[in-house]
Amino acid sequence: MKNEIRFTHQFLVESSKSGDRTAQYQLYELYVDAMYNISMRFLGIKEDAEDIVQDSFVDAFRNLEKFKYESTFGAWLKRIVINKSINHLKVKRLPLATMDDHEFHLTEEVECEKVDAMEILKVKSGIEKLPIGYKQIINLYLLEGFDHNEISDVLGITTSTSKSQYHRAKKKLVEIINTL
Template sequence: METEIRFTHKDLVEQCKTGKTNSQYELYALYVDAMYNVGLRFLGNKEDAEDIVQDSFVDAFKNLGGFKYESSFGAWLKRIVINKSINHLKAKRIPVVPLETQEYHLTEETIVETEAIDIGNVKLGIAKLPEGYKQIINLYLIEGYDHAEIAEILGIATSTSKSQYHRAKKKLLEIISEL
């Protein structure tokens, strides 16, 4: 009877640090789908998402020696994917609109009736948002970053992150109501 040996994620990371390619493959298999979904949410393009995920894994494995377990491996890798996705969008020159160029008051709130909103419509709505809005919605609602973290990731002011989020949310609700 063959005994199957199971490794924890930490065990796999430690084995990867020693250069064991089988462990790298196992770690890759555990995270590739989730990281692809993160990249796809940001980039909206399957090919770009695949490229970003591959580059992210390469960078992660190259820099594994610096991984200190201050977070889970998955959270660390997700941050790499998000940063690479944002840098890819910046390279394509898709800007986040600064607060100063908009007339928007944070006291204005959109009131939404308490109807159930179809998750499929939400996904379609997010896909139709302008890229800057899509980034903020993905980072805040989907990935769970707070506005200070978003500001740091995107290189913008916290107030800009907040105002962009409010505008993005308002635009998303408009799009959803038209679906």
Template sequence: METNILHTHKDLVEKSKSGDRNSQYQLYELYVDAMYNVSMRMIGIKEDAEDIIQDSFVEAFRNLKSFRYESTFGSWLKRIVINKSINHLKLKKIPITPLDNHEYHISEEKISEPVKKINIDKIKKGIAQLPDGYRQIINLYLIEGYDHIEISEILKISVSTSKSQYHRAKKKLIQTINTL
């Protein structure tokens, strides 16, 4: 029996569309932790991430009738959380530096020192210490799995800006981890 992943929790989604509060609560319980982690990685402030999650669920349930199973409910909700997180950062005036007016040539650099095993806590600490714009790019590309085209659409920047920001963020992350 083949299961269509796009229809994961379809019964709960359909009941939620018709206003069933119990089904909405069940969806909330299924996704709240994962969505909180997404927002927390981008925002870094517990209280702000909690607010964003609540706003995201309210918006998702308010607009549930527009959900058409073109993606999973989780990825649809995750997109709402990411957009709200980005909007929150924009409201706090934490810019991503546009680099459209400059020409940068990014080449594949070889790391001169041997690659060391780094524990995950060091990586998490390193990401947390990055400037907000760099942390956004690292989270969207490495952790959330978006490609540069998707990131450029989400952040409303060019693909080349996304690539160069990622390159700089990766370099800064390596430097930060090496000092920890």
């Protein structure tokens, strides 16, 4: 069924595959802001995020023949941006939080009540103060919607490490928010 969401912008993608620069620019315009926001959540440095987004689009357009509509173009591009952002952090050799290979038994999530703008700002500020390893897990799991299996693939860690790091990151985030 061609009306499925994964075929969103199919005309632009197919035109871009055949070298249509106008179609490429239109795809760029459609996705650049979202991809920049994703990269900023990981890197926190405007210039680095801009560079990663530009490199991601260049790579995406060079490899469009590999895009087979198994997902939406946006999801495929998002994966490129996330991988490039993480690789950028690895190259910079930023210190990562230690990860132990034991699993935690997680309790049920606390049900959220009405959240106002100040609480959202506190959470955003708290995420920014997390160690980079914790920040990556929180961004991938909560903001990007990755599951622990996907996170383990992206970061090159075990699924149980992803779960334990998420648990620790969440605990640390609550501590930080309570001090704000």
